[in-house]
Amino acid sequence: MKKAKKEYSNGVVTVVYEPDLCIHSGVCFKGLPDVFQPGTRPWVKAKGASTDEIIMQIQKCPSRALSFYMNSGDENEEKGPIKAIETGQKVEVFKDGPMMMEGPITLIGSDGHREVLGNSCYFCRCGASKNKPFCDGSHKDIKFKE
Incomplete structure (x- = not known):
């Protein structure tokens, strides 16, 4: 469909x-x-x-x-949504686990506090981490599945 x-x-x-x-x-x-x-x-x-x-x-x-x-005006040019190209930064979602972001990135907390993170960091997707927004491995304990 x-x-x-x-x-x-x-x-x-x-x-x-x-x-x-x-x-x-x-x-x-x-x-x-x-x-x-x-x-x-x-x-x-x-x-x-x-x-x-x-x-x-x-x-x-x-x-x-x-x-x-x-809109280019060139009828031969393929049209469609612009897709991001590889920029050197990377976001990777691990099956049944966290989301990894390669920095540098700026993390802005819900309180407005800003923190620059270099290299890579792992964010919780399961909701069970005791160190949110970061992953602490709790997804394994609760047997998190996508």
């Missing part, structure tokens, strides 16, 4: 929305309310902000229900 996909363009960039992926976090409309307006049709007003502002907001979508591609 083909997933639903809607596209909205300002002539320079096309916003791609896949409603089946959306978790309704509100990040899009809270960050750029002149573009993303749930409850209206069409709900994406692609001319409501600059192309750069739209791209920056789309990149904050936690579910990746929003993506974009640049």
Whole structure:
């Protein structure tokens, strides 16, 4: 079954929305309310902000229900959502275990405290760690499965 996909363009960039992926976090409309307006049709007003502002907001979508591609005018160029390229930083999810991030990264805690982490760090995915957000191996004790 083909997933639903809607596209909205300002002539320079096309916003791609896949409603089946959306978790309704509100990040899009809270960050750029002149573009993303749930409850209206069409709900994406692609001319409501600059192309750069739209791209920056789309990149904050936690579910990746929003993506974009640049309109080139070249009919032979393949169109589709922009994909990240290898940047030297890496995120790896371990089966039945933690998520590893290779830094350097800045970790911002729920209290706003900022900490720069170099090399690699392992984040808990099972919820049982006593050292959240970091993994302490508790996933093994509770037999965490994906």
